[in-house]
Amino acid sequence: MSGVISGGGTRTVEPWVREPLMRFVDEAGARLTLVMTSAGQVVAQYGFTRAVDVMAAAALGAAIVASTGEIARMMEEPQFNALNHQGVRHGVFVAAFDSPRGRLLALVVYGSNSSFGLVQLFFEEFVRDLVAACPVPETRKPILAEDFERELNQSLATLFKA
């Protein structure tokens, strides 16, 4: 994901995510943030400039949560809520949370201007804001294979439109 940190703005597929996301990014000092469904479908992103990076990060983030969820299941533990990987220059925070739209995941990359504690602190507020802003969900239609690619392309077009 080299070169994706600077220059990216906030793009959301669902408009109600925008304000809580912008507030979170501002307060937590996040460099990249991705909100997605547990299947890896992108709901909103901040900081990415290339669609291919968003798709890769969404797939990897969803895979991380699925993997740790499976480890928790094997250990007969409740699901892990969040995990943090501290690198030399960046930290990666991955968390899952429930919303009226179902279970959502967030992947946050932060640098030396922030910290795990700050991200964790403001992430709690972000989740509260998101849940409060989330409209009552419509009855969900079954996901059909013929619709999937079209919806995926629509989401990416929304996220990266000029």
Added chain:
Amino acid sequence: MSIPYRRLLDQITKIRGVRGAMFVAGEDGIVVAEAVVEGIKANAVAALAGSLARRVRRAADSAGVGMPEFVQLQAEAGTVCAVPAPAGMLVVAIAETEVNVGFLRLAMRKAAELTS
């Protein structure tokens, strides 16, 4: 919380006007050990004090005055103090406005030294 940390924090919290004290992992902004009264959000204080200490350190470094030894944030209804400790930790105290800051500073520095 381990007994040594508890004892060190007790030396700070027994000072009149102190509402809480904690050891914070400075870079991560997370609580290592805490003893605070009800109503103080230890996690939030740790995250924000860690951030404040990092910024103050950068400012001091830019100004060429070396590493900060004591940071005091005087607010309307109280004060937050931080002292660096070994291994990247911080000793953080939350106190009322009337607290004896000199005495508090001594206790915090002693606690920081004893962690090594």
